[in-house]
Amino acid sequence: MKTEHVYPVPADIAASTRITEEVYREMYDRSVKDPEGFWAELAQEFVSWNAPWQRVGRWNFDTPAIEWFSGARLNVSYNCLDRHLADRGAQTAILWEGDQPGDQRRLTYGELHDRVCRFANVLKSHGVGKGDRVCIYLPMIPEAAVAMLACARIGAIHSIVFGGFSSEALKDRILDADCRLVVCADEGRRGGKFVPLKHNVDAALSQCPLVETVLVVRHTARPVDWTEGRDRWFHEAVESASPDCPPEDMEAEDPLFILYTSGSTGKPKGVVHTTGGYLLFAAVTHKYVFDYRDGEVYWCTADIGWITGHSYVVYGPLCNGATTLMFEGVPTYPTPARLWQIIDKYQVSIFYTAPTVIRALMGLGTDWVKQADRHSLRILGSVGEPINPEAWEWYYQEVGEKRCPVLDTWWQTETGGIMITPLPGATPLKPGSATRPFFGVVPVILDAQGNELTGPAEGVLAIAASWPGQARTVFRNHDRFRETYFALYPGKYFTGDGARRDADGYYWITGRVDDVINVSGHRLGTAEIESALTLHDSVAEAAVVGYPHNIKGQGIYAFVTLVADATPSEDLKRELIERVREEIGAIATPDIIQWTPALPKTRSGKIMRRILRKIAANDLDQLGDTSTLADPAVVEDIIRGKPA
Numbered sequence: 001m002k003t004e005h006v007y008p009v010p011a012d013i014a015a016s017t018r019i020t021e022e023v024y025r026e027m028y029d030r031s032v033k034d035p036e037g038f039w040a041e042l043a044q045e046f047v048s049w050n051a052p053w054q055r056v057g058r059w060n061f062d063t064p065a066i067e068w069f070s071g072a073r074l075n076v077s078y079n080c081l082d083r084h085l086a087d088r089g090a091q092t093a094i095l096w097e098g099d100q101p102g103d104q105r106r107l108t109y110g111e112l113h114d115r116v117c118r119f120a121n122v123l124k125s126h127g128v129g130k131g132d133r134v135c136i137y138l139p140m141i142p143e144a145a146v147a148m149l150a151c152a153r154i155g156a157i158h159s160i161v162f163g164g165f166s167s168e169a170l171k172d173r174i175l176d177a178d179c180r181l182v183v184c185a186d187e188g189r190r191g192g193k194f195v196p197l198k199h200n201v202d203a204a205l206s207q208c209p210l211v212e213t214v215l216v217v218r219h220t221a222r223p224v225d226w227t228e229g230r231d232r233w234f235h236e237a238v239e240s241a242s243p244d245c246p247p248e249d250m251e252a253e254d255p256l257f258i259l260y261t262s263g264s265t266g267k268p269k270g271v272v273h274t275t276g277g278y279l280l281f282a283a284v285t286h287k288y289v290f291d292y293r294d295g296e297v298y299w300c301t302a303d304i305g306w307i308t309g310h311s312y313v314v315y316g317p318l319c320n321g322a323t324t325l326m327f328e329g330v331p332t333y334p335t336p337a338r339l340w341q342i343i344d345k346y347q348v349s350i351f352y353t354a355p356t357v358i359r360a361l362m363g364l365g366t367d368w369v370k371q372a373d374r375h376s377l378r379i380l381g382s383v384g385e386p387i388n389p390e391a392w393e394w395y396y397q398e399v400g401e402k403r404c405p406v407l408d409t410w411w412q413t414e415t416g417g418i419m420i421t422p423l424p425g426a427t428p429l430k431p432g433s434a435t436r437p438f439f440g441v442v443p444v445i446l447d448a449q450g451n452e453l454t455g456p457a458e459g460v461l462a463i464a465a466s467w468p469g470q471a472r473t474v475f476r477n478h479d480r481f482r483e484t485y486f487a488l489y490p491g492k493y494f495t496g497d498g499a500r501r502d503a504d505g506y507y508w509i510t511g512r513v514d515d516v517i518n519v520s521g522h523r524l525g526t527a528e529i530e531s532a533l534t535l536h537d538s539v540a541e542a543a544v545v546g547y548p549h550n551i552k553g554q555g556i557y558a559f560v561t562l563v564a565d566a567t568p569s570e571d572l573k574r575e576l577i578e579r580v581r582e583e584i585g586a587i588a589t590p591d592i593i594q595w596t597p598a599l600p601k602t603r604s605g606k607i608m609r610r611i612l613r614k615i616a617a618n619d620l621d622q623l624g625d626t627s628t629l630a631d632p633a634v635v636e637d638i639i640r641g642k643p644a
């Protein structure tokens with residue numbers, strides 16, 4: 001095996017850390033031997049409760065039934081706002097940098113509290129109460145955090161839909177969650193372009209009869225269509241609302257939010273996170289993983305439409321009283337120096353982004369990085385997909401100038417927070433490895449039969465015990481929750497990822513083992529894209545696979561078989577791409593469409609994606625056994641037809 005480079009903890013970090021390697025080991029041991037004692041202590045330290053729990057953690061992965069802190073009472077917005085007011089009322093809670101340089105805002109904890117209380121009253125005045133679902137379809141602006149926290153304040157359940165999703169995808173999510181109210185903006189701005197959010201809401205709502213109210217943030221202030229009696233300006237509603245709104249007393253296991261994510265089959269599922277355990281896990285991981293220190297500016301570039309934005313732009317940092325930066329734009333606008341300029345402008349200490357961003361900027365050259373001095377940076381993080389060692393090295397050497405540990409954090413929508421990660425002062429780093437489990441996390445590597453492998457091993461990654469941030473169910477589909485995560489390997493949570501554990505106990509995530517693909521850190525189900533393609537009258541059948549892509553991590557490769565009377569053409573390709581964008585959004589746009597006379601199938605009619613993945617990746621001499629195919633000649637046809 002090739003020797004791996006190991007980077008020790010940088011000297012400055014080592015000198016100031018409280019969590020050394022030895023302390024990590026002690027705390028980790030305690031966290032898995034006595035999880036109840038461990039989490040109870042942290043729960044007292046990180047969260048303010050209105051009433052105590054009866055039981056710290058109780059879980060059964062067969063049913064499955066997962067509970068943390070049941071019986072306890074708390075309110076998430078109280079924890080993120082009210083309790084900070086005495087000490088931090090005048091401290092900046094949210095720094096906002098718009099798409100256009102010079103567009104900026106800041107909100108103190110006091111101001112954020114005021115907005116949240118007012119908006120919570122607006123929601124109430126529209127009949128939204130505890131347990132009701134509210135859809136949020138906003139760009140990266142402070143109102144997104146206001147809307148989330150206002151829902152939490154009154155016990156309403158938010159369902160955020162990423163602004164890059166189409167009106168069709170928005171409609172599906174509004175209907176699945178039975179949302180009664182939508183919060184959107186007139187438009188978003190990204191890289192100098194306008195994103196027609198209100199327009200998409202109008203299109204979606206033509207098929208969502210339950211939605212009575214749309215609250216619209218005036219952001220770009222360009223004209224939008226208006227439905228009298230349904231649509232209302234956010235700012236007008238907020239100004240006229242009372243700033244007095246007592247937080248609803250919630251049970252620890254009451255749902256906090258639903259977030260839709262793609263699986264290997266069917267439509268995206270509404271992952272449900274609850275109140276007490278989720279907040280605790282987001283706050284504890286934010287504090288320990290990023291070593292957050294009072295007064296620092298912390299920046300996570302994720303959109304609030306993804307779990308990373310929920311846990312590490314809003315809930316974790318605000319629960320800890322941090323200053324969190326929100327950026328509406330894109331890394332390359334107006335120049336590829338934008339991120340580094342923002343780091344200098346706000347003196348950012350902790351910067352958390354995705355490998356696809358690092359690779360894209362690395363490809364544009366180091367000169368852009370050097371335009372900023374970045375000396376405020378202390379910690380660098382990565383999330384969303386495996387970070388290749390080359391990108392890791394560039395991030396570490398060029399961006400962080402070897403001063404800042406690079407934290408490759410592995411986790412998922414379903415885990416609520418970071419699961420496998422280095423800790424800045426405790427973990428020697430290996431480029432490409434997410435390293436070791438966070439406190440209370442028990443990763444196991446399984447073989448295909450579900451046997452637990454010990455020592456250095458490669459296989460499927462599962463988690464053997466519950467942790468407070470774990471998702472509790474799929475909204476109105478507990479069966480799907482059980483089948484997806486707990487049926488294949490009884491008694492364990494199945495992650496859908498493969499992983500290798502090396503001789504030092506470090507984990508190396510090898511990627512999804514199911515039909516989920518990861519395009520620029522965005523999770524997509526191949527089945528969703530296939531069903532969008534087959535909606536077109538000319539398409540008989542489609543099979544979609546991921547293939548290695550230099551910048552995006554994975555690209556989308558679609559093999560398409562047309563109906564007998566259709567003729568392949570570039571125009572038809574464009575129509576298919578348009579169809580996918582309408583059904584899902586631009587993030588699902590196929591990079592390659594290949595016309596194929598037929599797809600490789602087993603005799604029972606199952607498409608052999610394993611073979612298509614090899615063809616897409618150009619691993620032509622590793623196609624494996626094709627003898628079980630109904631018609632092995634199909635494979636030769638497809639290889640011959642591969643676009644150059």
Ligand code: WT7
Binds near residue numbers: 386
């Ligand atoms: C999938 C989860 C929660 C973060 C945002 C994505 C992949 C995530 C890493 C990493 C290798 C990673 C996995 C995982 N992934 N982080 N550090 N190294 N792979 O959340 O959309 O739920 O996707 O992203 O494949 O299963 P998500």
